[in-house]
Amino acid sequence: MTAALNLPIIDLSSPDSLSSATSIRQACIECGFFYLVNHGVEEELLGQVFEESSKLFSLPLEDKLKLTRRQHRGYTPLFSENLDPTSTSKGDSKESYYIGPLDDVTRSNLNQWPSEDVLPSWRPTMESYYRKVLSAGKRLISLIALALNLDEEFFEKVGALNKPTAFLRLLHYPGKLGSTDEEIYGASAHSDYGMVTLLASNGVPGLQACFFFFVCREKSKQPRIWEDVLHIDGAFIVNIGDMLERWTNCLFRSTLHRVMPAGQERYSVAFFLDPNEDFVVECLKSCCSEASPPRTCPYKIENSLARERYLRGHILLTISKGSWSLFEYLQRIKELGDALVVYGTPVDGADMVYHTRRGLPDALEPFIDSIEVQIDPVLPDELHSLLLSKEISLLQMGKRP
Ligand SMILES: O=C(O)CCC(=O)C(=O)O
Ligand SMILES: [Fe+2]
Numbered sequence: 001m002t003a004a005l006n007l008p009i010i011d012l013s014s015p016d017s018l019s020s021a022t023s024i025r026q027a028c029i030e031c032g033f034f035y036l037v038n039h040g041v042e043e044e045l046l047g048q049v050f051e052e053s054s055k056l057f058s059l060p061l062e063d064k065l066k067l068t069r070r071q072h073r074g075y076t077p078l079f080s081e082n083l084d085p086t087s088t089s090k091g092d093s094k095e096s097y098y099i100g101p102l103d104d105v106t107r108s109n110l111n112q113w114p115s116e117d118v119l120p121s122w123r124p125t126m127e128s129y130y131r132k133v134l135s136a137g138k139r140l141i142s143l144i145a146l147a148l149n150l151d152e153e154f155f156e157k158v159g160a161l162n163k164p165t166a167f168l169r170l171l172h173y174p175g176k177l178g179s180t181d182e183e184i185y186g187a188s189a190h191s192d193y194g195m196v197t198l199l200a201s202n203g204v205p206g207l208q209a210c211f212f213f214f215v216c217r218e219k220s221k222q223p224r225i226w227e228d229v230l231h232i233d234g235a236f237i238v239n240i241g242d243m244l245e246r247w248t249n250c251l252f253r254s255t256l257h258r259v260m261p262a263g264q265e266r267y268s269v270a271f272f273l274d275p276n277e278d279f280v281v282e283c284l285k286s287c288c289s290e291a292s293p294p295r296t297c298p299y300k301i302e303n304s305l306a307r308e309r310y311l312r313g314h315i316l317l318t319i320s321k322g323s324w325s326l327f328e329y330l331q332r333i334k335e336l337g338d339a340l341v342v343y344g345t346p347v348d349g350a351d352m353v354y355h356t357r358r359g360l361p362d363a364l365e366p367f368i369d370s371i372e373v374q375i376d377p378v379l380p381d382e383l384h385s386l387l388l389s390k391e392i393s394l395l396q397m398g399k400r401p
Contacts, residue, residue: 013038021146032253039136160275175265186259192241194274204266249287320359
């Protein structure tokens with residue numbers, strides 16, 4: 001049995017912004033989660049979102065696969081994501097659908113929409129929800145600015161919120177998973193990579209957070225203690241993401257969370273509100289000093305390669321040589337590794353060797369084994385250069401690795 005924490009409830013319509021800001025500050029420092037009520041998004045609209053979401057996820061898989069995610073928009077099937085690279089599960093037991101920025105001519109047409117003939121109300125419902133939750137999110141961000149003792153228009157004025165990178169993600173966790181001895185998560189442990197997330201669900205439990213660690217560097221510490229984040233009708237659950245954690249020099253917490261299967265079908269809708277793509281996040285002046293220098297270097301959300309979750313969950317764990325040359329494959333791995341360094345969370349040498357090896361064709365296994373007999377432990381750079389020499393000698397013999 002996990003405990004449930006009483007999270008603060010913030011009223012977005014309260015005229016007393018200073019007192020709301022004080023409560024937000026405390027919540028963001030202590031646990032990185034709070035509830036948001038009177039946010040202006042009607043429960044009726046939320047109900048329609050879940051109804052339309054359920055219609056989409058009930059379509060035959062082949063129809064959903066026609067909308068497979070491209071440019072971070074569209075459908076992701078069950079088990080296609082593993083948010084926690086340390087977990088050995090076969091992937092998260094959820095399917096999802098991403099909708100990207102709407103009112104931006106250069107980006108809005110990247111969105112994919114289900115056919116109007118099949119789901120006529122789907123797009124207008126999602127667009128209406130997107131705009132309303134965006135407006136609530138922007139009001140919340142002015143309170144967050146106040147909570148950081150900044151001008152309430154700070155994030156607007158510095159240009160973070162013109163063309164925000166805001167994504168709506170519909171999620172569906174199936175109720176019955178069949179019997180298995182494997183450890184299965186709806187969503188495995190992760191923190192969100194952006195600024196803030198506004199989450200609503202159909203009330204089926206499952207969301208848990210690890211409020212135990214108060215220092216941002218301790219995310220990988222064990223054991224993890226999980227507490228239920230309970231649903232409140234009509235309230236958003238808000239959590240802080242890594243970007244705001246870094247912006248505030250770890251004053252505000254981006255908390256690990258996960259979704260456990262509850263044996264019942266769960267629908268949720270997350271709205272990830274992040275700065276515009278070109279915006280460089282640097283530690284806020286009010287959050288660093290000589291005694292407390294910035295803990296991370298400036299970075300942008302724009303570089304999707306720098307999204308740790310995306311990198312670790314989708315690429316390093318699934319990359320394979322396929323039809324690339326060895327040179328191209330190793331180059332790609334190196335770029336991914338470098339991007340994780342920029343993000344501040346490098347992959348260690350042994351893991352890099354593991355990922356490189358995992359994606360190679362079986363025919364190269366004996367070669368790698370022979371390297372490991374001679375060099376122990378083998379470093380990624382050594383492995384890469386030995387593989388490149390192998391490629392050259394195979395090509396000289398007229399073979400392709
Ligand atoms: O579905 C939920 O309750 C949480 C989803 C989540 O944490 C995420 O998509 O980042
Ligand atoms: Fe999340």
